[in-house]
Amino acid sequence: xxxxxxxxxxxxxxxxxxxxxxxxxxxxxxxxxxxxxxxxxxxxxxxxxxxxxxxxxxxxxxxxxxxxxxxxxxxxxxxxxxxxxxxxxxxxxxxxxxxxxxxxxxxxxxxxxxxxxxxxxxxxxxxxxxxxxxxxxxxxxxxxxxxxxxxxxxxxxxxxxxxxxxxxxxxxxxxxxxxxxxxxxxxxxxxxxxxxxxxxxxxxxxxxxxxxxxxxxxxxxxxxxxxxxxxxxxxxxxxxxxxxxxxxxxxxxxxxxxxxxxxxxxxxxxxxxxxxxxxxxxxxxxxxxxxxxxxxxxxxxxxxxxxxxxxxxxxxxxxxxxxxxxxxxxxxxxxxxxxxxxxxxxxxxxxxxxxxxxxxxxxxxxxxxxxxxxxxxxxxxxxxxxxxxxxxxxxxxxxxxxxxxxxxxxxxxxxxxxxxxxxxxxxxxxxxxxxxxxxxxxxxxxxxxxxxxxxxxxxxxxxxxxxx
Amino acid sequence: xxxxxxxxxxxxxxxxxxxxxxxxxxxxxxxxxxxxxxxxxxxxxxxxxxxxxxxxxxxxxxxxxxxxxxxxxxxxxxxxxxxxxxxxxxxxxxxxxxxxxxxxxxxxxxxxxxxxxxxxxxxxxxxxxxxxxxxxxxxxxxxxxxxxxxxxxxxxxxxxxxxxxxxxxxxxxxxxxxxxxxxxxxxxxxxxxxxxxxxxxxxxxxxxxxxxxxxxxxxxxxxxxxxxxxxxxxxxxxxxxxxxxxxxxxxxxxxxxxxxxxxxxxxxxxxxxxxxxxxxxxxxxxxxxxxxxxxxxxxxxxxxxxxxxxxxxxxxxxxxxxxxxxxxxxxxxxxxxxxxxxxxxxxxxxxxxxxxxxxxxxxxxxxxxxxxxxxxxxxxxxxxxxxxxxxxxxxxxxxxxxxxxxxxxxxxxxxxxxxxxxxxxxxxxxxxxxxxxxxxxxxxxxxxxxxxxxxxxxxxxxxxxxxx
Numbered sequence: 001x002x003x004x005x006x007x008x009x010x011x012x013x014x015x016x017x018x019x020x021x022x023x024x025x026x027x028x029x030x031x032x033x034x035x036x037x038x039x040x041x042x043x044x045x046x047x048x049x050x051x052x053x054x055x056x057x058x059x060x061x062x063x064x065x066x067x068x069x070x071x072x073x074x075x076x077x078x079x080x081x082x083x084x085x086x087x088x089x090x091x092x093x094x095x096x097x098x099x100x101x102x103x104x105x106x107x108x109x110x111x112x113x114x115x116x117x118x119x120x121x122x123x124x125x126x127x128x129x130x131x132x133x134x135x136x137x138x139x140x141x142x143x144x145x146x147x148x149x150x151x152x153x154x155x156x157x158x159x160x161x162x163x164x165x166x167x168x169x170x171x172x173x174x175x176x177x178x179x180x181x182x183x184x185x186x187x188x189x190x191x192x193x194x195x196x197x198x199x200x201x202x203x204x205x206x207x208x209x210x211x212x213x214x215x216x217x218x219x220x221x222x223x224x225x226x227x228x229x230x231x232x233x234x235x236x237x238x239x240x241x242x243x244x245x246x247x248x249x250x251x252x253x254x255x256x257x258x259x260x261x262x263x264x265x266x267x268x269x270x271x272x273x274x275x276x277x278x279x280x281x282x283x284x285x286x287x288x289x290x291x292x293x294x295x296x297x298x299x300x301x302x303x304x305x306x307x308x309x310x311x312x313x314x315x316x317x318x319x320x321x322x323x324x325x326x327x328x329x330x331x332x333x334x335x336x337x338x339x340x341x342x343x344x345x346x347x348x349x350x351x352x353x354x355x356x357x358x359x360x361x362x363x364x365x366x367x368x369x370x371x372x373x374x375x376x377x378x379x380x381x382x383x384x385x386x387x388x389x390x391x392x393x394x395x396x397x398x399x400x401x402x403x404x405x406x407x408x409x410x411x412x413x414x415x416x417x418x419x420x421x422x423x424x425x426x427x428x429x430x431x432x433x434x435x436x437x438x439x440x441x442x443x444x445x446x447x448x449x450x451x452x453x454x455x456x457x458x459x460x461x462x463x464x465x466x467x468x
Numbered sequence: 469x470x471x472x473x474x475x476x477x478x479x480x481x482x483x484x485x486x487x488x489x490x491x492x493x494x495x496x497x498x499x500x501x502x503x504x505x506x507x508x509x510x511x512x513x514x515x516x517x518x519x520x521x522x523x524x525x526x527x528x529x530x531x532x533x534x535x536x537x538x539x540x541x542x543x544x545x546x547x548x549x550x551x552x553x554x555x556x557x558x559x560x561x562x563x564x565x566x567x568x569x570x571x572x573x574x575x576x577x578x579x580x581x582x583x584x585x586x587x588x589x590x591x592x593x594x595x596x597x598x599x600x601x602x603x604x605x606x607x608x609x610x611x612x613x614x615x616x617x618x619x620x621x622x623x624x625x626x627x628x629x630x631x632x633x634x635x636x637x638x639x640x641x642x643x644x645x646x647x648x649x650x651x652x653x654x655x656x657x658x659x660x661x662x663x664x665x666x667x668x669x670x671x672x673x674x675x676x677x678x679x680x681x682x683x684x685x686x687x688x689x690x691x692x693x694x695x696x697x698x699x700x701x702x703x704x705x706x707x708x709x710x711x712x713x714x715x716x717x718x719x720x721x722x723x724x725x726x727x728x729x730x731x732x733x734x735x736x737x738x739x740x741x742x743x744x745x746x747x748x749x750x751x752x753x754x755x756x757x758x759x760x761x762x763x764x765x766x767x768x769x770x771x772x773x774x775x776x777x778x779x780x781x782x783x784x785x786x787x788x789x790x791x792x793x794x795x796x797x798x799x800x801x802x803x804x805x806x807x808x809x810x811x812x813x814x815x816x817x818x819x820x821x822x823x824x825x826x827x828x829x830x831x832x833x834x835x836x837x838x839x840x841x842x843x844x845x846x847x848x849x850x851x852x853x854x855x856x857x858x859x860x861x862x863x864x865x866x867x868x869x870x871x872x873x874x875x876x877x878x879x880x881x882x883x884x885x886x887x888x889x890x891x892x893x894x895x896x897x898x899x900x901x902x903x904x905x906x907x908x909x910x911x912x913x914x915x916x917x918x919x920x921x922x923x924x925x926x927x928x929x930x931x932x933x934x935x936x
Contacts, residue, residue, distance in 0.1 A: 113714060113823035156663040167661050169670070170638060183910040191819040192851045193635050194888040195624040195674055197895055197903050197933050198915045202637070202670035206663055223720045246581060252691045254722075290768075293761050300758075351659040355581035383660045420662040427665055435665050443653040446922065447666045453921030454914065465665050 002045045002404065004429045007094035007463050013073035014052050014095055020069050021055055021097065028056040028103075039080050039098040041091045045346050045394065045403075046430055049091040051078055051098035058103050060176070060184065060215040066099055067213065067459075068182040074457045079209035081151030082124065086347055087428025089155065089208055093463035099213060101150055107131050108216065115221045116173060116190060121150020121214050128219075137221045140165035143424065144330050150214045155426035156206035160329070163249075163382030164256040164288065165222065167424065168205055175204050176216035180455035190218055203450075208426050209461040211454050225288035228256075230322040231298055231315035233305045234280045238262055238365060238377070240308045241281045242358035245381045247304045249354055253297050257286035258382040259329055262365065265336070265376030272335030273328035278312060283381075284329055286322075287315075332378050336389045340374055343391040346403055350414035351385035351423030360417055364388055364410055371402055385423035412437065427465045435466070470513045470872065472897045475562035475931050481541035482520050482563055488537050489523055489565065496524040496571075507548050507566040509559045513814050513862065513871075514898055517559040519546055519566035526571050528644070528652065528683040534567055535681065535927075536650040542925045547677035549619030550592065554815055555896025557623065557676055561931035567681060569618055575599050576684065583689045584641060584658060589618020589682050596687075605689045608633035608724075611892065612798050618682050623894035624674035628797070631717075631850030632724040632756065633690065635892065636673055643672050644684035648923035658686055671918075676894050677929040679922050693756035696724075698790040699766055699783035701773045702748045706730055706833060706845070708776045709749045710826035713849045715772050717822055721765050725754035726850040727797060730833065733804065733844030740803030741796035746780060751849075752797055754790075755783075797846075804844050804857045811842075811859040814871055818882035819853035819891030828885055832856055832878055839870055853891035880905065895933045903934065 021029050030036075031053045040050035057063045070077045076096025083090055092098065105122035112135055119128060126146045128139050143152060143159040151157075153175060158167035165171065174188035187200040204214060235241040241260055248255060261269065261282045270277055283305070287297040298315045305313055316322060328335070337345055352360045361377060368375050368388065379386025388410070392403045411421035411434045421434040436444045447466050451458070458468045489497050498504075499521045508518035525531045538545045544564025551558055560566065573590035580603055587596060594614045596607050611620060611627040619625075621643060626635035633639065642656035655668040672679060703709040709728055716723060729737065729750045738745055751773070755765040766783045773781055784790060796803070805813055820828045829845060836843050836856065847854025856878065860871045879889035879902045889902040904912045915934050919926070926936045 111821065111823065113718065114821040115718065116821070156667075158661060162661065166638075167663075169667065170634075179910075179914065183913070185911040185914055186908060187911065189883065189888050189906060190821050190886040191853075191882075191888045191891065192822070193626060193630065193819055193853060193891050195635075195890045195892050195894045196888050196899075196906055197674075197912070198918060199624075199637065199667075199670045199674050200911065200914060202667045206665075206667050223718060225720070250581065250583065250691060252693065290764060292764055296758060296760055351661055353579065353582040353584070353658050354660070355579065385659075385661060414659075415657065418658040420657050420659045420664050422663045423659065423661050424663050426663045431664075438657060438664055440654060442647075442651040443655065443668065444665070445651065446647065446653055446668060449921045450666060450918055453917045 002047065002400070004046050004049060004088055004091060005093060005463065006049065009095045010074055013075045016073045017069055017075045017097060018053055021053065021066065024065060025055050030054045039083065039090060039100060041088045044086050044088065045344055046088040046091065049093050051092035052095045054098045054100050056100050056103050060178065063099065063213055063215050064178045064182055064184060066097065067178050067180070070097055070459055071180060071182060071457065074459060076462050077213065077459055078461050079154065079213045081121065081148030082146065084145035084147045085151060085155055085428065086425045087430035089426060089428040089464060091429060101148065104215070110135065112137060114190065115223070116218060117221055118216060118218050119149055120216060121148060123149050125149060125152065132221065136224050138224050139219055140222050141168055141171055144333065149217055153205050153214055153217055154207065154209050156424065158424040160257045160259055160380060162380060163258055164254055169202050171220045172201060172205050172217055173220055174201055174218040175214045177204055177212035177214045179212040180460050206426065208428065208464050210451060210464055211460055227289060227291045227294040227317060228322065229287045229294045229298055229315050229317045230325055231285040231301065231313065232325065233283050233310040233313040234278045235283065236309045238281045238361050239358045241283050242361060242381065244283065244305050244308045244310060246354050246357065248301060249382055251300065251304070253300050255285055255297065255382060256288040257284065259284045260379040260381040260386065261332070262377040265332060265378050268335040268339050268376055269328045269332060272338050273331055275328055284325060333389065336376050336391065340391040344394050346390040346392055346407065348388045348407055348410050349422045349425040350410055350419055351383060352414050352417045352419030354384045356417040356419065357381060357384050360414060361386055363413060367406065367409065371406060373406065383423065384419065429464060432465065432467065470515065470868065472514050472517060472556055472559060473561060473931065474517065477563045478542055481543045484541045485537055485543045485565060486521055489521065489534065492533060493523050498522050507551065507558060507568065509556045512554050512556065513812055514556040514559065517561050519560035520563045522566040522568050524568050524571050528646065531567065531681055531683050532646045532650055532652060534565065535646050535648070538565055538927055539648060539650060539925065542927060544930050545681065545927055546929050547622065547681045549589065549616030550614065552613035552615045553619060553623055553896065554893045555898035557894060557896040557932060559897060569616065572683065578603065580605060582658065583691070584686060585689055586684060586686050587617055588684060589616060591617050593617060593620065600689065604692050606692050607687055608690050609636055609639055612801065617685055621673050621682055621685055622675065622677050624892065626892040628725045628727055628848060630848060631726055632722055637670055639688045640669060640673050640685055641688055642669055642686040643682045645672055645680035645682045647680040648928050674894065676896060676932050678919060678932055679928055695757060695759045695762040695785060696790065697755045697762045697766055697783050697785045698793055699753040699769065699781065700793065701751050701778040701781040702746045703751065704777045706749045706829050707826045709751050710829060710849065712751065712773050712776045712778060714822050714825065716769060717850055719768065721768050723753055723765065723850060724756040725752065727752045728847040728849040728854065730845040733800060733846050736803040736807050736844055737796045737800060740806050741799055743796055752793060800846050801857065804859065808842055808859040812862050814858040814860055814875065816856045816875055816878050817890045817893040818878055818887055819851060820882050820885045820887030822852045824885040824887065825849060825852050828882060829854055831881060835874065835877065839874060841874065851891065852887065897932060900933065900935065
């Protein structure tokens with residue numbers, strides 16, 4: 001495991017808060033070792049730092065009560081959705097209380113005429129989409145994991161559909177949150193646009209629980225398209241695939257998804273999902289629109305792909321075939337882990353201007369080969385965002401050291417290309433070292449000033465994003 | 469004129485700053501009465517509050533030097549683009565220095581492969597689009613006025629194309645800004661998405677110059693569509709037009725523009741722009757896409773409009789006819805002023821969830837009739853945003869009082885419909901009273917905390933958005 005910094009614990013404060021919350025929450029307050037460990041970080045290579053207790057609020061009033069007690073005693077509050085984040089966001093480096101919002105999972109209201117809805121933070125994206133299906137609506141953001149919408153908002157998640165529908169920032173209209181001082185704020189009304197004061201909606205989205213705990217989210221929805229078709233196309237090289245993507249975006253073809261899987265990833269998916277895709281760089285696509293528009297998009301894509309040596313191009317509107325293809329894409333993480341049983345996966349998350357995508361992917365691939373790392377590359381390439389998933393034996397110190405060096409090198413390469421170390425996973429604990437390299441110390445200082453102003457005692461998810 | 473609050477002046481500080489800037493900037497520093505008055509607010513009913521001097525920086529270093537001098541002496545800095553904002557944004561209620569960025573008008577770089585560019589804040593949207601035309605690119609945000617991009621970012625402007633392309637918030641990738649303490653920050657890299665820390669980009673966009681002065685903006689661009697067609701359709705009532713709009717949005721027809729002009733507005737446009745449109749509620753539309761897609765969109769719209777009693781539906785791809793129609797739309801403000809020569813126009817700016825649009829427009833129309841105000845209604849109705857432009861004799865105290873009461877009533881009506889008092893003009897001085905009604909005092913308090921943290925001496929555009 002990669003070490004993460006422990007922060008000073010306020011033992012007296014923690015003891016007091018444990019006493020108060022136990023009394024207030026009874027069985028919805030737990031201190032068992034396994035529950036605590038489940039609520040520390042378990043899905044990444046970062047060391048687990050368990051909270052001192054886990055509390056399960058059922059309402060905004062519960063959350064406000066918890067935060068007020070923690071504020072009084074200056075004890076950390078760590079928001080917890082489903083625990084699928086990747087950069088140590090739910091770790092408790094200074095101990096404190098994990099606030100698990102899984103029981104705050106009500107879909108509060110759906111407004112079909114306005115294409116919007118209001119949900120509690122524990123609602124997962126699959127839960128929401130199942131609920132919306134017979135209304136002809138869907139929520140497009142799809143980070144792969146069945147994450148909670150509160151967690152997705154907190155890390156500004158995106159995923160495969162972002163090339164067309166944007167990220168959480170583009171799809172959250174408003175949030176209600178309990179702030180560090182116990183105040184409840186609502187950042188915006190439900191109108192589609194507003195110029196009313198500072199954009200606290202987008203300040204909260206992506207703030208990783210470090211400013212407040214989101215208790216309600218107003219989301220934009222989309223109508224389920226009249227037609228959906230999927231397509232796949234193999235390429236002689238990653239470079240050819242990237243060139244194709246660049247041209248598709250420049251031509252303004254409104255692709256709903258355009259995903260790159262490199263040859264290693266295709267091999268893993270074939271084995272895991274019982275497919276027989278050619279083991280070459282592959283683009284998976286999805287087109288949304290009217291029947292005619294979907295057909296036109298597929299044809300335009302085909303023509304561009306052919307220019308770049310694409311072959312085996314097939315598209316389908318069959319729901320069954322479509323689902324099979326996208327299930328394989330979603331299972332890519334699990335498929336990859338099977339390539340080296342017992343190994344841990346370390347995911348990178350760089351995002352660069354699309355003109356630099358091929359350069360960045362090629363450089364990453366070359367260094368992976370050089371270092372003899374087993375690692376597929378998979379990417380939301382329409383946005384210039386891709387992930388390497390390094391398979392590492394955590395017991396092997398040399399591998400761990402070289403993996404850390406690779407992650408660092410790739411982050412800095414992306415930054416040097418005017419890109420970011422994190423397209424969608426967030427900073428958490430894992431990427432704190434890169435934030436000032438990316439944005440400059442003066443910019444990070446502004447973030448620190450905001451954090452200190454809104455959370456002077458640093459109780460909200462301390463040790464994430466910025467050192468305060 | 470409607471009174472605006474004057475704030476205490478720091479006379480000693482102002483005198484010192486005038487001396488220093490005069491020496492540093494020579495002829496680019498002006499204190500003549502007419503220049504100062506031009507840089508106070510002149511296009512609205514709010515009283516002009518002129519700055520003590522106007523300075524014309526040519527570079528970010530100039531801006532940093534100005535802000536540092538003003539910070540040292542605690543003197544207000546009021547950013548100025550083209551002066552086309554509508555809520556007193558460029559007034560100087562505590563005196564101070566207007567920083568006119570019109571000479572910072574370089575297009576720094578264009579990245580056609582990435583569909584992005586970097587501009588200085590004084591570049592106007594027409595200047596940018598003229599420059600981009602032969603590259604096959606355009607910047608879609610169009611608030612009507614030929615505003616500066618720095619000003620558009622500062623007020624989170626939008627306009628006719630926002631229904632398809634979003635607002636400034638959706639189209640600014642990053643800004644560089646000089647903050648109140650003189651630090652220069654860059655809020656993001658040029659990658660299309662990022663989850664790297666607090667979203668300072670969107671905090672700066674819409675902050676109306678109250679946190680810092682934007683010196684560089686990275687914008688998303690769009691490819692000029694293969695085909696563009698315009699259409700118009702008249703309706704028996706505003707309600708029928710609004711119902712049509714609602715259905716168009718729900719069906720997901722990707723209209724690029726969908727604008728409502730009520731009968732009064734059509735009459736004004738006919739007279740001013742020498743048109744012969746039927747003087748009934750009118751929708752003006754624009755479709756962008758491939759030839760086939762534009763045709764399909766126009767047909768789908770026609771079918772929906774017909775269901776709601778739309779008639780006289782015509783669409784055209786002729787550039788000349790298209791320009792004539794949209795020029796008339798853009799001249800609506802001037803056309804309206806001609807309805808009552810000598811009168812002043814007072815623009816409202818509410819935006820509501822689209823399901824409430826017809827109710828809100830109808831209520832506004834009814835009260836305008838009741839009060840016998842001459843006022844067209846024009847709206848970016850695909851977003852639920854519309855403007856009444858009340859024609860008022862500013863010398864007539866009764867009219868002024870009743871106009872103020874109307875504006876107040878409409879803002880509160882929109883807020884009661886889960887909407888906002890400002891869809892795109894911003895809060896400035898004119899709407900400060902409504903911000904806490906809209907978002908609650910706790911939310912406004914958070915904005916105050918952020919303002920105090922980043923600008924403790926309140927030198928950046930004081931007296932706008934929030935009282936500090």
